[in-house]
Amino acid sequence: MTEPGQGQDPERVASLARRLRDGWRPEGMWCRGIVLAVSAVLLGLLMILHGHVPNTVGNLGSLLETFLPWLGMLGIPVLLTAAVLRRSATAIVALVLPAVVWAGFFGGQVTDKRGTGGNLIVATHNVYAGNPDPAGTAREIVKAGADVVALEELAGNALPKYEEGLAKTYPYRTVQGTVGLWSKYPLSDVAPLNIKIGWTRALRATVKAPGGRRIAFYVAHLPSVDVQLDAGFTANRRDKSAAALGEAIAAERLEQVILLGDLNGTMNDRSLAPVTAQMRSAQGVAGDGFGFTYPAGFPMARIDQIMVKGMDPVSSWSLPRTGSDHLPLAASVKI
Template structure:
């Protein structure tokens, strides 16, 4: 009891617990001491910058509550989630405005969205790549209007991929890709506008119905040295941003649900999905797929792994997703004749 009384007197000057308001004033006082000397004598530093502070807190709320933004108005929620990482660009802008306004209140408020952004995406800034793995996979939307399909085929084959998926294949370009890839891949199958090339035997090849009326997804069992792995290749419908309709993605969402159902019903425990999903891992409309598979880029990448558009990548819509296998490293490949960047990953398949 005597020791407790001594601690109370030492901490609070013998006056009992310090009121919460007093603690806040002391904290603000310490912050004020760290401000530039030209600011300290100005009592308005706490009153200025209210607009900047409100904008900063609003930005933080959008990032924290992005899953609550409704989709019934032009799919606004999915649109926000597609480009969610880019909201971080507003943080330095708000910081500059706070400094221009010489506002301590605004400076403190700007810290909030900065912390939220780092909590959401800070992990992507660290290098999570590792060595090892026993299977390299790659996927590339080659673009139906690609003027150099043979060159694109050679570029992606040079990645060293053991299994390669291509999307947006046209009937006229398929023979070109088949010829260019024949020396590297002994096995392959094209279903509709998607194809899978493999150095290992393929079986149980079939198209996957994603509710489009034509084939843009397929499945095959690839017998790797460590055992069979189910490979899915998919090219989900494109989305559009229209002035009156907003972010139009209804058909994409319907196809994503169908793809998720097919993957969930697959009897093999080891599965890999390669393809252009026309959506990011943050997009709630892809939950049927993303809820049951891991992103190789997110788990074992370095950076955001943006893949589209190739000239100035702004979103990672080309995905490598896995379940039952372990991602080791992932990367984007150099630009080809497509408007997408190819993406690749090294994974570890354990012997079944």
């Protein structure tokens, strides 16, 4: 006698195959998933027209631009999965639009653009005021081998640890408020920089690099931003500081300029245009991948920046995690 269930599996497989085949027949697959198709088109248009999303209500435009890469990295796979499950050819074809747009905007960032030939290495790190191991953080910074290092969010009780840990490698240094610059080469024309906060979180200094080249270094820690239900993206103070920083850089007399710091914003954020419009991102030009730096545990945005003017970045990379909530960032430039 036939055991219960014997001979039924082939029939079930055949039935499943028929259902799958029928589901992808032309008369059905083009009619289903219209909502998914419209969603895909809207996603593509949102990425194309992100600059037209207004900032007048809760700085919504800047919030969108801060996480713009994730709009495609999350939205496209979700819609594609839904389209396949729905067996909708219309939705799958519609997804070509956001996929092409995302590739055009960010495809170049996922490749390794690092080169060789730089003759100055710089690094920046928001060390976090509550860092439980400032001495260890200083050791990691020294390991990076940078010629010039900027630190932000220096707490008064931790500052001696950083100074002690960096002193041997970097004989020249300046600390202005909560930001500092450590250098292997002489510093001059050091001054705090007013970025309209009310206390000092930025500085400007001249570094005498090898060959006698004088380079203007700016270190800045722009005000923090937040997302609140009642106020939206609270970035107005940061935007005001970015405008002041941009004015200072525009008035700089030296031809070669390097900006290091935590700008609390990405290169896509229109509100940082006073700075980003006149400088180039080392990570964007010569990095490997997106170079996200915050939060350190699961980086989702590159709000720490190394930007240059009058010189070429040849390589940029993130450094290992320290006791901070940010990842350090380094770059090699050709001067």
